[in-house]
Amino acid sequence: MARRVESARGSMPLSELLERKEARAMSSFGVKDLDTMLRFAPRRYTVPAPLRSLHDVQVGEEMSAIVSVVRVKERSMRSRRGSILEVVVSDEVEEITLTFFLAKQHLVEWHRSRLVVGKHLVVRGTVGWNSYSGSPQITHPDYEEYDDTPEGIAHAQRPLPVYPLKQNIAQRTMRAATEQGLEFAGSLAQPVPRSVLSARGLLTLPEAATKVHRPATVQDTREGMAHLVFEEAFVLQAIFAQRRAVDARTPAPALQATGPxxxxxxxxxxxxxxxxxxxxxxxxxxxxxxxxxxxxxxxxxxxxxxxxxxxxxxxxxxxxxxxxxxxxxxxxxxxxxxxxxxxxxxxxxxxxxxxxxxxxxxxxxxxxxxxxxxxxxxxxxxxxxxxxxxxxxxxxxxxxxxxxxxxxxxxxxxxxxxxxxxxxxxxxxxxxxxxxxxxxxxxxxxxxxxxxxxxxxxxxxxRESPGLRAGVTTHVVPEQIASWETRMWGRAAEEIAAGRQVFVVCARIDETAPGDGATPHEPPPEPLPPPPDADGGATGTLLEEPRGVLATAERLARRPELAGARIGVLHGRMPAEDKQRAMEDMLAGRIDILVATTVIEVGVDIPNASAMIVLDAERFGVSQLHQLRGRVGRGEHAGIAFLSTRLTPGDAQSRLKQIADAADGFALAEIDLEMRGAGDLVGEEQSGLQRTLKHLDVIRDARIIEQAREDAFAVVAADPDLTAHPDLAGAIENRLRDADPDVERS
Structure with missing residues (x-):
């Protein structure tokens, strides 16, 4: 048995608060102390169907009913080891069978101990059909004892938290862990001052934790999560406020000269x-x-x-x-x-x-x-x-x-x-x-x-542009349509014939090398995110290995449309002298087509370059694609960019089309934010704090972020070292450590 602790602190290990089984389940998610566990919110809630008579339910329906156990029968499975436990229940009008397929005998005994004849239960589940007996059944239903009081009825209808699971971890184990943890909710560290919570109309953390993990109504779940969202925003803004406070106390050279x-x-x-x-x-x-x-x-x-x-x-x-x-x-x-x-x-x-x-x-x-x-x-x-x-x-x-x-x-x-x-x-x-x-x-x-x-x-x-550039138009090219791909390379040839130059970008250097071929000087491409509900089908899966710079340059030399074109390569593994020579040759017009990796993504300025072809475009992030197409159309000639993909039509192509149609980087930023979230938007190293966000959504919670910023900056302004707010100071240290162990508070 786990030891009961009289004065547990929120940071106390779960091994000292929970049963071994529950503590190990939480540990598998990196949750090892009470503070973290009671902030480990359910991924969703199931709201039971309204209580109904068994006489009214239909096969395929979600149902909830108050029943009594009539009889229990156990038999062996025919085709594999284990038992089938069949429990017939009744609501005094009709009967239905609860069926459990159980591989281990101890599981049979566990259900038998709870499903005793005469016991009153609330049962929830989806009605199916038992072809063996020719009658309706519910397979592996949720059930619990029923207290025949108004409070018992309300309890039976409460939302049930659904936590993420890993192999061999049951939902009931996760629920049992948080139920045990709620006994110590009063000992949690509370970073947000009570005065701030009161002014914003928010619950205290113990109250919020109870409503998140043991809600009585759907409204309870909203009120509980409101605290966790605000708290996360508040701690983040307190970090920013402290950094600004450090800047305000640090001397800097005043750069006030105006000439010459x-x-x-x-x-x-x-x-x-x-x-x-x-x-x-x-x-x-x-x-x-x-x-x-x-x-x-x-x-x-x-x-x-x-x-x-x-x-x-x-x-x-x-x-x-x-x-x-x-x-x-x-x-x-x-x-x-x-x-x-x-x-x-x-x-x-x-x-x-x-x-x-x-x-x-x-x-x-x-x-x-x-x-x-x-x-x-x-x-x-x-x-x-x-x-x-x-x-x-x-x-x-x-x-x-x-x-x-x-x-x-x-x-x-x-x-x-x-x-x-x-x-x-x-x-x-x-x-x-x-x-x-x-x-x-x-x-x-x-x-x-x-x-x-x-x-x-x-x-x-x-926001405004100097107006010295001709601009660029962007097209998505599905290579499955051969005529489109042929036209793309033909268009590149036309630009070369007119005396202009072409960039071709690949996601790898060498097609035979494992990984993406990136080097310390050259970050790997950031693929577009899959569609929200991708099921692994063709539209969301990268079906073919990406093309590499070296092999692509060889293939282009054999394309009839590009006969005679001078082709160069540029990637991060080249010696510095070779990279500089390639850029000088491109700038001087001695190269017609430069096949490169994302090493050219930012800053490269070749005014004569008018065409950009990005192969396997779905493997690049929104900002990368925008940066890449910004390499052309920088001079007097209008630019054209092709986002080439071998994916089948579907969500990935539609997202590429969104990018192609976006008028500028500000429109793309909104797309990027919706697709990827704030962490990816600002880059891997910059976004360490954002990669650890658990509850905050920068689109949905814009107003909350602004409120939390106002409150956090006021708290830090009054107490820069947070001497009077040790829980907030501890939360800041934890957040910075979670984001990047090497980042210091200042």
Whole structure:
């Protein structure tokens, strides 16, 4: 027997509260203490059918009835080991048989001990037909003893919790575990202050837990779950509030200078900045001018001009006597940024050179695969402060990289980086100060999702486009229709004949290699989610292995439509020199078709590229497909993108069609949120907190998120260290540990 504990705490192991069988069942779901178990909500509830007379029920109907046991009969199964237990019950009008097929004798004895002749029961189940006896029966019904009182009738009609199950775990075992746990509900840690619960009209946690696991009505289940949803939102927002409170107490360099680099750069821009770019630029300038660190998310669609905004902010840092760093997720993107920024700055980027401007700075590139001599010179320039702007990959985060006076860090494609990356950048500021941080994304996040996923950042949204690009149209190509596939490659040939270029993207590098062929420099594709009720049929199953870059390049060389086309390849396993050469050849027009992995997903800018073909498109996420199609139509020629799939028509193709028809990244963000949820929307590393969400839904619970944010920020503002709220402090530590053991509270 489990030991009764007089003063159990919520964190006490279930092994000390429950019977061994129940504790092991909960442990199989990772539930090992009382706090976790009473927050382990049922996946659904079954509401019993109204009590009826057995005379009125029909085969195939769900039914509930009050009956008495008339007789019990046991016989052996003919075709396999075990027994059939038949229990005839009656409601004094009609009789029906309850049938149990039981492989073990102890199960027979267990049911016999509960189904004694004369016992009154409430029986629930679906009426079937017993062909052996030619009469109706209920196979493996739910049943329990009946108390003939008004309270007993209400109890018989209560909703029944249905918990997730694993092999050899019975529903009654899970219910028994939570029933035992409810005895200690008063000892649960309660993160949400009672004053907040009262103001929001919510139950206390013990009350809520009882209504979740032992509801009397459907309304009880709603009221109980309301507490768990709010609590989860509240703890998450308290984490964000604490991070902001830490920022408010941390010194940062005030970047307030206005020249000369910024003015010289603006004067030589070959285009006019949009009103949106100027407005957001001013907002960032105001924020980085403060003496405590800025944390800003700059979001805008592909091609909206975020890089120019970031560069103007970096120049403000240099003008203020500090350095700026731009962190990119891949070497290809880092090299692209280095090339773009040095071209935009011209002689302003060539300090110390004969052709450099008088007020110039140095722009340096740092990646993991740089040659030793080049890396050494870059590190010297970074350490000495000669390099005002540094561009690189995760290599910038290593302990060996020391900045002379880092004032601003810009992170591109923030969904590829986590909170821990931002924390490490914070440590590289001068004299104990923290640099300002601006993170950018071309995968816009809807407002309520942003509150729940990047709530420690101020979100600035750039909605308008500079209008310098011709744009792109997107088509879904089901390869089962041969004429469509042929037309797709014919269309690519037409673009090449007109002097333009084509990207072909594959989900793998090598078709014969196991896995997806991704490398540390190249994240794997994120497949579209299956339809909500997919049953494993053709529409939701990936029937064929994805195509790889190397084999695809060979096949394209043999296609008659593409005869004579110059074909190149690009993927993450190539040496850095080969990757750079491939991009330079593409930029110079020496390649007609570049077959690549998602290494080209972000930032690659080839104005002459006008066609994008994504093979096995169902294997890529919504944001990936949008980013990929954003690689074409970036110049004067209109772009065309083909999402090619070998799946049969159905849900997967309809979701691809949704993506193809979406007008911009903001519309796609809503689709992505509905399809995948907030965690996937913001990327794997960034979304550790969201991957552990159990009850909160950022679409359904938008209002609750906003209320929880208001309350949590007020609590943290009054008590930043949560000295008066130890349960909330503990919940925060648990949530951060569950999301990522390496992430620190700050």
């Amino acid at each position: 680099l910024q003015g010289l750069f603006d004067d030589r821009l070959p285009f006019e900045l949009t009103a949106g770019q100027l407005e957001i630029g001013d907002q960032i300038a105001e924020r980085v001018g403060r003496d405590h660190p800025t944390s800003v998310l700059l979001q805008g669609d592909v091609g909206s001009g975020k890089t120019v905004i970031a560069l103007r902010a970096m120049l403000r840092a240099v003008d203020s006597g500090h350095q700026a760093v731009l962190l990119a997720p891949t070497e290809v993107l880092a090299e692209q940024h280095h090339r773009t920024i040095t071209q935009l700055l011209g002689d302003l980027a060539r300090a110390g050179q004969l052709d450099g401007a008088a007020d110039a700075t140095r722009v340096r590139l740092l990646t993991g695969s740089q040659r030793t001599a080049e890396r050494r010179q870059t590190l010297l320039d970074v350490t000495s402060g000669l390099a005002g702007i540094v561009i690189g990959t995760h290599a910038l985060l290593t302990e060996g990289v020391e900045f002379a006076a880092l004032g601003l860090a810009v992170i591109d494609e923030q969904h590829r980086f986590g909170v821990d990356h931002r924390r490490r950048l914070r440590t590289k500021g001068p004299s104990g100060m923290s640099p300002h941080v601006v993170v950018m994304t071309a995968t816009p996040i809807p407002r309520t999702a942003a509150l729940a996923t990047v709530g420690d950042l101020d979100v600035l949204t750039l």
